[in-house]
Amino acid sequence: MQLRDESSLPYYEQLVLRVKQQIVQGILQPGDRLPSVRDMARQEQLNPNTVSKAYKQLETQQVIMTIRGKGTYVRDTTTSGNNxxxxxxxxxxxxxxxxxxxxxxxxxxxxxxxxxxxxxxxx
Amino acid sequence: MQLRDESSLPYYEQLVLRVKQQIVQGILQPGDRLPSVRDMARQEQLNPNTVSKAYKQLETQQVIMTIRGKGTYVRDTTTSGNNxxxxxxxxxxxxxxxxxxxxxxxxxxxxxxxxxxxxxxxx
DNA sequence: TCGAGTGTACTGTGTATAATAGTACACACA
DNA sequence: TGTGTGTACTATTATACACAGTACACTCGA
Structure with missing residues (x-):
């Protein structure tokens, strides 16, 4: 993935954007599992809290689904109504x-x- | 003018944008004088420093011209080369x-x- | 010459956000 | 049970924004 820089957006915003982009591009599909907060943090050289913030925002926006103690998964594309x-x-x-x-x-x-x-x- | 809010941009950025917009729309034309830092601050309920920051940025971007002790004026549209x-x-x-x-x-x-x-x- | 008005510079203060570090908890599952 | 999961919390550091107040050098008309 590689974040850092890119338009001076906050890291967590960049991460949110990347995930959406990969969904649009079909790289990530509904049901796919995202790396754990800690793994993603290690990959991207970020703090786990920063990754958690991104995941939290993605969940609020109905992009991913979180199962406590299990993992985070890409949601069925409910890009339908209320956005x-x-x-x-x-x-x-x-x-x-x-x-x-x-x-x-x-x-x-x-x-x-x-x-x-x-x-x-x-x- | 009325600033405040509008896309959560900083006030000084909003002001920069307004000036450019008014130039594009022809409301402000080359040679026109902008309100003084203090007048604009009074009009927009802002701190003179905030207005000054906007003017400073506009000057850096070659949008306006500043004459010490006199005022700030809209530049000739040199929207030509180096942008x-x-x-x-x-x-x-x-x-x-x-x-x-x-x-x-x-x-x-x-x-x-x-x-x-x-x-x-x-x- | 004087004084009002101009842009500019400087030092603070308060607030908010971003990112980090570290710790702890509740849960799922083999 | 133990490992891995997301989550929550506190604390610290750095940065940006906006404000307050003061001061300075300049222009220009009275």
Missing amino acids: TAQITASKRRLLTLLTEIRYLGVPASDVIAWIKTAYEEED | TAQITASKRRLLTLLTEIRYLGVPASDVIAWIKTAYEEED
Whole structure:
């Protein structure tokens, strides 16, 4: 995996993002088991608490499922209904970023090309 | 203007963004004078130091021009050459956000529609 | 020349977040 | 029972943000 750096996001946020990305890419599938908090911490040179924080957030977001004393597993993709709030929040963040990008003189066509490339890169 | 909240960005970052947005929208034009640090602080209910931090960043980014003892003015739009690094950084941030958005199940077409709308909303 | 207004710099203070360290507990399972 | 699991807790360190207050050098009009 290798975290560290990457856009100055907190480590636990980076980890959350990685897991989601691997799910989107099919590397992680529903039912798959994630490394234990301690193993992941050893792999990523992080503190177990930091990994635990990431797992906790992923559980809150219904991405993974936790069984005490057993492990953490990727959930069935319930990417169905009630994430409207999350989508709205993400959209707002995107539009904020877009203000910056527009100021830099990047045309809409370029941004759209980025989007398309990113979406094609997977599945 | 009214800052406070809006995506949990720091106040000074919000202020930086607003100024850029107003430039893009033509509300602020090259040569226009920004409110003094103290006036802006009074308007926005902020500490003068916070406003100063925003102005300082805007000056570093060549957005405004500062004349000691006189005021701060919007620069001639030198949105020409050397912002490649800034564009690259923004693109990376956008792709990071996109990972999240894709996980939420938002199709590319929706994202592209957001982009188009945002670009049309101005000028 | 003087004084008001300008941006800037500096030292603090308080708060919040991130990441670490260390310890302990309840649980699952062979 | 013992090992491994997630979790909870306290404590420490570092950083960023926002504020308060003060001071300085500059511009410019009265």
